[in-house]
Amino acid sequence: MAEHSVLFTRKLPDAVERRAARDYRLIANPDDHPLTTDELVARSQDVDAVVCTVADKMNAGVVSRLSARVRIVASFGVGTEHLDLAAARARGLVMSNTPEVLTDATAEIALLLLLGAARRAYEGQELLRSGGWTGWGPTQLMGRQLSGKRLGVVGMGRIGQAMARRARGFGVEIHYTDQRRLPPEKEEGAIFHPSVDALLPLSELLSLHAPSTPETRHLLDARRLALLPRGAIVVNTARGDLVDDEALIAALRSGQVGAAGLDVFQGEPALHPGYRSLPNTFLLPHMGSATIETREAMGFRALDNVDGLFAGREPPDAVV
Secondary structure: OOOOEEEEOOOOOHHHHHHHHHHOEEEOOOOOOOOOHHHHHHHHHHOOEEEEEOOOOEOHHHHHHOOOOOOEEEEEOOOOOOEOHHHHHHOOOEEEOOOOOOHHHHHHHHHHHHHHHHOOHHHHHHHHHOOOOOOOOOOOOOOOOOOOOEEEEEOOOHHHHHHHHHHHOOOOEEEEEOOOOOOHHHHOOOEEOOOHHHHHHHOOEEEEOOOOOOOOOOOEOHHHHOOOOOOEEEEEOOOHHHEOHHHHHHHHHHOOEEEEEEOOOOOOOOOOHHHOOOOOEEEOOOOOOOOHHHHHHHHHHHHHHHHHHHOOOOOOOEOO
């Protein structure tokens, strides 16, 4: 397959780049700078495949300017909102993603955010690192324990199910909503609710795992935040645009939401400045899939799709 060439838009794990360089002529991005549209288009002129990331907006304008040599855009990530599938279909371009391999890592981060928000981990770190801790106190930094609480899961796909499975170990009762009810063996005792509005009033803990679509934009807005039990804890590891930032910040300030754990943000890497000043936010910089094992698996999965196409097979994870 060495006659084919592949462009990596970002620096990927070393093991992934070694495999790509073994099998293809690799055009890498060793300094990992985000490519401008013009750079991406220019670098595509001599390649047969592009491995992009969720930060690369492969919209119709970009797709139309890619070299005619490019036969596949393999995305390093499971989400597809950055891919213009209609534009790809129109020019006969294959696009693929990397499902399944990031489930466990993202579920772990969701649980970390839930625990960090509930137990006031950010405030504890700040107290220690600033030198302000004067010793143990009986009412110091009292948070909320998870055991005995109800966790509402919005989007019970692979990651939602993995998050629920982990949360059960903390004595949490699982409730969920999705487009359809899961079969009993996948519910594992979780209680189905037919709508987000029906789920929220009992969600003392809430974790978002829905995809980013026009229908889910600002899914969690001021009206829905008001449906939560007062003091509820909100976690988002899905996509930033599921949350209306202004509404969530207001709810955090008023106490309607007791704390929030957020790994994704609308407009990232920028985030609403209101979050930074709130002590009851536990914030991470989009680390959901950031384990060595997962990021390597994502890269290998992207290359599996490239390999499949050039071997004359259907790429296993083609989305168009």
